[in-house]
Amino acid sequence: MSTVLVFLDHPGASLAKSERELLSLGASLGDVAVALAETAGQAYLDGVGSYGVQEYYRPDSGAVAEVLVAGKAAFLAEAVRTSGASIVLLGNSYEAKEIAARLGIRLEAGVITDVVGLESGLVATKADFAGSYTVNCRVTTDVAILTVKPNSFEAVEAGTPSSPREVPLPVELPSSAARITGRAEKPASGRPELTEARVIVAGGRGVDGNFGPLEELADALGGAVGASRAATDAGWIEHSAQIGQTGKTVSPQLYVSVGISGAIQQKAGMQTSKVIVAINKDADSPVFEIADFGIVGDLFTVLPQATEEIRKRGL
């Protein structure tokens, strides 16, 4: 049986959904070992243990997290050597992809990013050209490094918590690395993480600075709030809410596009969504070309009415 090394970055209080997906996928492919770059609490470790994980690797010094990307890549290379893993699974954040990139060079191993499916023989499926192509590809080296998109694999219920054993690893940091000199946490919205959300309500320039009606609909639907670049550039909402070519790529069950024209760079981040609803007062907006349900109308009347109707039906 092959060993699968799952890399978990920035652990929260407990396992996130995307992390459970990674561990489940790992368990379906072989024996799972975990690499944790940062300190995790007991609840988190119990969660990891419940996937049958016996060992987790930790760098023996905190310095790994103080240099950008290079430190974690060096640590992960050590963990692959120690565990003898032939498959490495990471999340799909920009940082995770970069760690995968450097790890690939260190191990002379192929890297496939944005994986949404995996067939036997480790043939990976991913979208290309902003979701307009589906591509199957394979790593040809002994070790395969895959970064996996959230919501692509099922998070199997975990078993009984066990206590995985910590294995400290010595890590030699690159002599010339960039240092992280400060970190500012952003306020949490309390809504689901965009890339994990089942429902996203996204607003653009048409929102005109008022995301209130979108937040209310998102809350009624249990969804997350996203935005076009026009809205994030205007400062109406955090940059991390941006969806598109230079923001996040999402594929929720439902994407509600509100006051967004549907430029190619915006479509790049959302056109693989299962169902797309568009609300725009301009009937000629390109967003209607990809909408399953489009409403030509004013968002400030349509949204509150929809939210009220959902509440009225007690849904």
Added chain:
Amino acid sequence: MDEATADGLRIAVLVKHVPDAQFDRHIGGDDLTTVRSESILSELDEYALEAALQIVEAHGGAAAGHRVTALTMGPAPAVNAVKKSLQIGADDGVHLIDEALRGSDAAASSKALAALLRHVGPFDLILTGMASTDGETSLVPAQLAERLELPQVTFAASIELTNDDGSWTLAARRDNDSFAENIEATLPALVSVTDQINEPRYPNFKGIMAAKKKQLQVLTLADIGLQPDEVGFAGSWTRVEAASPRPPRSQGIIITDEGDAGIRLVDFLAGQKLL
């Protein structure tokens, strides 16, 4: 690439020639490679070039001995990415072209680009885009930093250089999902920039005329000391097995609000079992 030059910064900007996203893009041929007709300078690399030009301007301009070199790797038409960069303001250009490069994945591309940068350099600063708008993997910059053993400052939303007695340091800001980071490095370094960093300029008439006189070097693998089997299909660690266009989304229902669109939306969502 160990020594920074004393007299002015040497800045490399990596520019890629990519299929224009405004048109339909395709993967084709027996070897499943990107079809490169209708290609342009990758929009995201314009931010890297602009960042380079702004650094030069902020630190004494060309008179201070700074020099911006635009480099690309790709088939014959890729030279247009360099030519456009020269028109926008790069000082000189380099085009790495070789039949053997065809089919290079990120690892093979970074190998070729690393060898190219070593051959043409040394550079104090290497600037790239945050991702190529065709491959979109964002792997190449990190892999270059690893191969060239340079500090990696990637996804920079702002950068600032300071010169302290001839040695340069760089401070950058990077936005992650739940936090923002401040990053510091000494030069030489590799930096990738996001589309948040600046507003790229357009080439003007003067720039277009001046570009004609700028030096453009064309190099092959042999020139930079690489064997054909180190790159391209042979040197890649991943392989594309199949590629198919996604079926276009079927035309949906479009309604015009007549006072009840919000309710009809809820009906639609209920019908789709999305509530």
